[in-house]
Amino acid sequence: MDLGFIGLGVMGRPMAGHLVAAGHQVFLHTRSGVPADIAEAGGIACSSQREVAEKAEIIFLMVPDTADVERVLFGAGGVAEGLSPGKIVADMSSISPLETKVFAKRVEEFGCSYLDAPVSGGEVGAKAASLTIMVGGPDETFAKVEPLFRLMGKNVTHVGANGDGQTTKVANQIIVALTIEAVSEALVFASKAGADPAKVRQALMGGFASSRILEVHGERMIKRTFDPGFRIELHQKDLNLALQGAKALKVALPNTATCQELFNVCSANGGGASDHSALVKALELMANFEVGQGTG
Amino acid sequence: MDLGFIGLGVMGRPMAGHLVAAGHQVFLHTRSGVPADIAEAGGIACSSQREVAEKAEIIFLMVPDTADVERVLFGAGGVAEGLSPGKIVADMSSISPLETKVFAKRVEEFGCSYLDAPVSGGEVGAKAASLTIMVGGPDETFAKVEPLFRLMGKNVTHVGANGDGQTTKVANQIIVALTIEAVSEALVFASKAGADPAKVRQALMGGFASSRILEVHGERMIKRTFDPGFRIELHQKDLNLALQGAKALKVALPNTATCQELFNVCSANGGGASDHSALVKALELMANFEVGQGTG
Numbered sequence: 285m286d287l288g289f290i291g292l293g294v295m296g297r298p299m300a301g302h303l304v305a306a307g308h309q310v311f312l313h314t315r316s317g318v319p320a321d322i323a324e325a326g327g328i329a330c331s332s333q334r335e336v337a338e339k340a341e342i343i344f345l346m347v348p349d350t351a352d353v354e355r356v357l358f359g360a361g362g363v364a365e366g367l368s369p370g371k372i373v374a375d376m377s378s379i380s381p382l383e384t385k386v387f388a389k390r391v392e393e394f395g396c397s398y399l400d401a402p403v404s405g406g407e408v409g410a411k412a413a414s415l416t417i418m419v420g421g422p423d424e425t426f427a428k429v430e431p432l433f434r435l436m437g438k439n440v441t442h443v444g445a446n447g448d449g450q451t452t453k454v455a456n457q458i459i460v461a462l463t464i465e466a467v468s469e470a471l472v473f474a475s476k477a478g479a480d481p482a483k484v485r486q487a488l489m490g491g492f493a494s495s496r497i498l499e500v501h502g503e504r505m506i507k508r509t510f511d512p513g514f515r516i517e518l519h520q521k522d523l524n525l526a527l528q529g530a531k532a533l534k535v536a537l538p539n540t541a542t543c544q545e546l547f548n549v550c551s552a553n554g555g556g557a558s559d560h561s562a563l564v565k566a567l568e569l570m571a572n573f574e575v576g577q578g579t580g
Numbered sequence: 581m582d583l584g585f586i587g588l589g590v591m592g593r594p595m596a597g598h599l600v601a602a603g604h605q606v607f608l609h610t611r612s613g614v615p616a617d618i619a620e621a622g623g624i625a626c627s628s629q630r631e632v633a634e635k636a637e638i639i640f641l642m643v644p645d646t647a648d649v650e651r652v653l654f655g656a657g658g659v660a661e662g663l664s665p666g667k668i669v670a671d672m673s674s675i676s677p678l679e680t681k682v683f684a685k686r687v688e689e690f691g692c693s694y695l696d697a698p699v700s701g702g703e704v705g706a707k708a709a710s711l712t713i714m715v716g717g718p719d720e721t722f723a724k725v726e727p728l729f730r731l732m733g734k735n736v737t738h739v740g741a742n743g744d745g746q747t748t749k750v751a752n753q754i755i756v757a758l759t760i761e762a763v764s765e766a767l768v769f770a771s772k773a774g775a776d777p778a779k780v781r782q783a784l785m786g787g788f789a790s791s792r793i794l795e796v797h798g799e800r801m802i803k804r805t806f807d808p809g810f811r812i813e814l815h816q817k818d819l820n821l822a823l824q825g826a827k828a829l830k831v832a833l834p835n836t837a838t839c840q841e842l843f844n845v846c847s848a849n850g851g852g853a854s855d856h857s858a859l860v861k862a863l864e865l866m867a868n869f870e871v872g873q874g875t876g
Contacts, residue, residue: 381773382773404787439787441779441782443776443779443780444774444776444779447774448776448779448780451769451770451773451774452770452779454770454773455766455784455789456789458765458766459762459765459766459784459789459791459794461762462758462759462762462835463759465835466754466755466757466835467755469754470751470754470755472831473747473750473751473822473831474747474750476831477678477743477750477825477829478741478747479739479744479747479748480740483737483740483744483748484739484744487712487737487739487748487752488748488751488755490712491792492700492756492796493755493759494792495755495793495794496787496790497788497791498755498791533772534867535768535772535863535866535869536863537769537863538765538842539758539762539839542834546834567831567833570832571831571832573831
């Protein structure tokens, strides 16, 4: 099938690579030029987003933020200029659920259809084709694109209508951030009370406090291994989507707001590029204390 | 072995029952009188806490709060009056980690030793002898009592010195409350954005957002099944231990504090006896909206 892929960064490059490797004709565009390896593997470089949209039936996007998706779709030389009826736009970026609904409607006006399909799993998941993909959009469109999503991810869920994929991603990022914060409060408290945080974590695994975050990020906090992983500055972008969405939707997210402020504390102290488990350092800073440095 | 058990409420009654059923001689005392069934099974009613301490080698406590433990141990006719060297006090109540260290020192002055051994798993776990038991105290004391703990619980961990068991319980309750709050924020956001919260929860299971709380309490929020389980008013008691401890230890627990306020919102609206997953109702109230009542 003739496919398009726009945005070949840390995530998009390996994802597009899986489509090329599966034998599809893939038309590529990225601002910084198409990498040599993916071109050698068979990917076809295009000079504009419009050209990608003209040549491909399904156009995938993987760009940083809401404004980038808007520019790629509707800017000068953008995807919209190359659309014709029957084509599909599949945006795999993580962007605003509310704007996504607007973008989907605008794409439908060209006789095309739209999927929002943000991912989780990071660079590791992108390379291993093991991403979790959360999809919003019409049933028949999902059915057409699903086999291609499965070349890039393992856990592909059709959540509902347009916007619901992005909403699910935001919900995911809220839970992940707030669970990291929960484990941070517990380990800082326990450590300051004189207990061994490693033993406390061990005792809590298997009970109602157990989570992937306690397992993976809790261990990072104890072993002080804060290389990303997933960077705080990216999680700040995602919580910003949550908080902006909350304002627009009229819903209060008090702990998400506090969590964003704690990430700001990390950034202020040079930690923006650390793994998000380094959120614990904000609480440590506020308590003038470090996990493991027991006082008991 | 001659054992004592003080406090035969919802938790203590089945726990003491397991000790009696295992063939131990168990001396019992409770403020409201020893229940007939446990006496018929072989438990021996005593007229005071002192009498229990005089007759038993190991005295278990299971009472509501810090002040109750202090009264039972050191009040008139209390355990301390009946202690003699070599006896062991094992407090299985959930109380202040800081006061626990004081109680342990006072008990040691009688030539006795002390374990703090709070539990999680609730009434169901107490009846099924499947409690998680988090123990603080000396190695040799733990070794003596461990076989008895295993008659009441499945997951028994010796975390460290006196106080560390209670600290671990507080850490557990922080994580559980804050993860319930995290799932609540995510599901209210998703639902208000028009997504189906059941599908969102399904899509998030298996990824980094997955936890026992998302599984069990997330389902309760969606199905609106708020019968306890674990009551909000009990979780408020536990978060109070966390927040009082935080003040004494000089550590900031911002999301624990907010969570306690959200439980207060639940109480204010008649929800104190609901399961702690009903925390979601505080956010729903604030957003004038209910999970599942989509607007998309």
